[in-house]
Ligand SMILES: Nc1ncnc2c1ncn2[C@@H]1O[C@H](COP(=O)(O)OP(=O)(O)OP(=O)(O)O)[C@@H](O)[C@H]1O
């Protein structure tokens with residue numbers, strides 16, 4: 001009966017609104033987090049792919065995303081790699097994580113980087129750095145930071161002068177000379193990663209296997225660019241665990257909010273439930289009535305949560321275009337399932353309690 | 367214990383046999399009924415009178431299957447409801463019983479129409495819209511259908527409660543002091559309607575009242591005192607003529 005359902009939902013507007021907002025908050029929390037991690041990873045994966053490298057060669061035990069401040073490989077491995085049949089170019093690099101604004105900085109040699117990327121580094125303004133404390137940033141960085149040529153950017157407590165703007169989509173948003181980054185890290189002649197370009201696509205597998213199994217490369221970490229998205233998702237430390245905890249918190253919030261809401265509503269409605277029973281409403285009828293109400297609240301909360309999430313995303317894109325948020329459709333379905341699950345289970349106890357209630361107690365209750 | 371098949375066969379829709387009811391509240395036992403026997407014929411309009419606390423409501427709730435007796439048996443339409451499972455009693459209420467409560471117990475948040483539709487929905491009475499229209503017409507509720515219960519008068523609220531009670535075409539209507547809070551003019555209007563329903567649809571009515579004017583509408587009156595039916599009426603309980611007793 002829709003009439004009674006709406007009457008009951010409308011009867012306590014504050015409680016209804018609060019519980020709807022609580023459910024929507026738990027939805028927003030999960031969706032935004034997912035959107036952000038997914039967006040960051042995807043964006044980084046895409047940019048890494050755009051370098052057109054085929055393989056990534058790293059020190060033993062490294063992970064691709066956090067190949068950071070891990071400049072422990074001798075630069076001269078480059079020469080040994082170049083000798084491997086099937087390898088065309090090798091670009092030695094340092095991936096540096098800039099804690100200050102949560103971004104990546106690559107230390108590169110423009111020459112070798114351009115070879116691997118097939119001249120993928122396109123400077124649209126100014127020039128590429130020549131060395132020292134010079135850097136180039138991409139157009140998105142420029143847009144979101146309002147950077148002009150000649151500006152100074154602080155990296156590892158040193159000021160770098162922006163000498164050029166390059167077209168975004170190649171690895172990091174800030175590129176600096178490899179040599180400078182080595183010096184700043186006290187890692188002279190050391191690098192953290194080699195980008196490898198193979199002769200042909202067909203060589204990739206063979207070279208990959210060769211590097212994995214043949215000394216002196218054996219033991220180093222080798223990854224294929226084609227795997228990069230999956231690799232990153234699985235290698236981000238604690239991502240799975242954190243996601244799980246976040247989902248659990250979200251489910252628990254919705255569960256308790258619905259439990260409390262439905263519990264208080266049925267204790268206010270003993271008379272109503274008694275009347276329904278006197279009319280011949282079965283236990284099932286009462287249970288479904290409570291469940292329907294809970295599902296209605298949860299659904300409204302869900303809809304609101306999803307809607308608000310997209311509004312927040314739009315807002316974030318506006319104020320910070322470089323922030324890559326991308327909510328996967330899959331997660332919309334997951335959150336719908338999770339919220340409904342919480343709503344239904346949260347209302348189970350109140351629903352059964354209501355169904356078990358003695359009709360006479362309720363009717364004589366003044 | 368014999369089930370009284372003879373009594374059932376002669377058209378008694380309700381047979382109450384030696385029923386006691388003791389309420390237990392904590393460690394205190396309150397005996398509300400102490401051995402009540404009663405028969406109600408099909409189509410009869412019975413009034414129950416008696417002082418406050420004598421057990422009238424308890425008896426009504428027992429007949430309607432909202433309560434179970436401490437001892438004794440109750441037959442409704444030939445079925446022993448004291449042996450029924452909760453689920454079966456619910457079904458009995460749904461199909462055979464219509465309650466009218468003293469405080470009407472309408473749902474205040476929804477319109478008269480929605481109140482009636484809700485009852486229809488629970489009674490799963492999808493078959494007969496004509497019947498409902500007829501009832502609404504008969505009770506003069508046509509103009510009030512879209513009002514909320516608190517927007518109409520007490521007499522009208524009672525008529526809605528009556529409409530709701532008869533919607534599933536129950537064989538028995540159990541009314542607990544329906545006119546208790548109405549003036550005598552309005553009481554008469556509503557009691558006339560009840561009486562009409564009783565004639566027209568041959569519905570059995572058991573009505574509790576404190577008011578002898580109201581009781582006068584009934585075919586028969588029984589009086590209760592201290593959880594028992596007063597002796598002098600016991601004879602009439604077992605008689606079959608439609609003699610109307612008034613004080
Ligand atoms: N749920 C209950 N728990 C405990 N005692 C109860 C309960 N309901 C009724 N009683 C007691 O049982 C006795 C009979 O109550 P009942 O409500 O049947 O009387 P009544 O004849 O309907 O009275 P009234 O005319 O005031 O409505 C009273 O003493 C009452 O206090």
Ligand SMILES: [Mg+2]
Nearest residue numbers: 422423424542
């Ligand atoms: Mg009473």
